[in-house]
Amino acid sequence: MAQSQRHLRSVGDERLCGAGENLSRNFAKGASGEVNFFTTVAGPRATSIWITTERPILETNGVNIITNIIN
Numbered sequence: 001m002a003q004s005q006r007h008l009r010s011v012g013d014e015r016l017c018g019a020g021e022n023l024s025r026n027f028a029k030g031a032s033g034e035v036n037f038f039t040t041v042a043g044p045r046a047t048s049i050w051i052t053t054e055r056p057i058l059e060t061n062g063v064n065i066i067t068n069i070i071n
């Protein structure tokens with residue numbers, strides 16, 4: 001892959017991550033009652049949007065988080 005293509009892919013990936021983070025933030029801000037969180041036994045990465053964005057907002061807003069472990 002050419003250097004310029006790698007750069008464009010990197011910039012595009014960053015934009016997608018930012019868009020995903022914005023969507024997650026808006027979801028969390030609007031949530032109430034309870035939400036279901038689905039994860040594997042290993043759990044989410046420490047840098048995941050769930051850990052860094054969604055969960056803190058939900059907890060601050062008093063939303064009940066139901067964790068579901070899938071195999």
